[in-house]
Amino acid sequence: MHSKPPVRVALINDYEVVVTGLLHMFANYADRVQVVKLIAGREVRERVDIALFDSFGNLPADSPRIEAVLRNPLVGRTVIYTWNFQPALIERARQQGVSGYLSKTLPARALVAAIEEVHAGRVVVSPAPKAVSPSGGDWPGREEGLSYRESEVLALITHGLPNAEIAQGMYLSPNSVKSYIRSAYRKIGVARRSQAVAWGMRHGFSTDYVRLDPADVEPDPETG
Known part of the structure; x- marks a missing residue:
């Protein structure tokens, strides 16, 4: 006990x-x-x-x-x-x-x-994982068949990040990022980045804090 x-x-x-x-x-x-x-x-x-x-x-x-x-x-x-x-x-x-x-x-x-x-x-x-396959938890897009990495790349695209910045921040090659994007696009049925962003906004890839009362969130220093 x-x-x-x-x-x-x-x-x-x-x-x-x-x-x-x-x-x-x-x-x-x-x-x-x-x-x-x-x-x-x-x-x-x-x-x-x-x-x-x-x-x-x-x-x-x-x-x-x-x-x-x-x-x-x-x-x-x-x-x-x-x-x-x-x-x-x-x-x-x-x-x-x-x-x-x-x-x-x-x-x-x-x-x-x-x-x-x-x-x-x-x-x-903890020991470095051999593959990205979370044991528990959840992520946006999982029910739509997106893998963890596909989902995270799509989340960053939805927030307006370019491929180069995603690759640098995630320590992936540009080709790997493009591969995740292509496979994600196939799964969600889109062909262009603008469509992917729109899909992401409809399916929970915009962070939840945007729905809070403004008094609960500190102002973004870049936007005031």
Whole structure:
């Protein structure tokens, strides 16, 4: 029997479907993990032991978002939950002060154990995944047959990122990005980028924070 108090964990991602998928992963571990579900787009506003930063729809180069979590005095430790295990990304995350770098291929029991290790004061980097096949959770487009990487590339396209920036941020070759785009387009039945963006907007690829009351979201420094 687990006698320690559960670790308080905030789930951070702008996509409601992603956060809900993580909630399901932790459902059988309520005695070990107490989840604080965030409304998409809000910062952590109550004290938590661990902030689990899900990387879906966020390029690793998007460090200001992670830095904001690290600076939040209500967050004990920050863990990145991702498929991208490029050594340079791991090293940068550790230099920023991240306490864990965990693979999305971890089964729920291993993810919970790693979170407990981080809470105990250890820096945990899980083994690099051999393939991108998340063990749990969810992502936009999954029900339409999109793979995780196809879905993430489509999310970034929906947000207006060009192929070169997607390739650089995801540490993929331009040809790999084009391959994911072609296969995604076939699955969703579009032929042009504008059609893909329109499809993405209709199928949950615009981040959920755009539906919040403006008072709940800090203004974008680029748009005021």
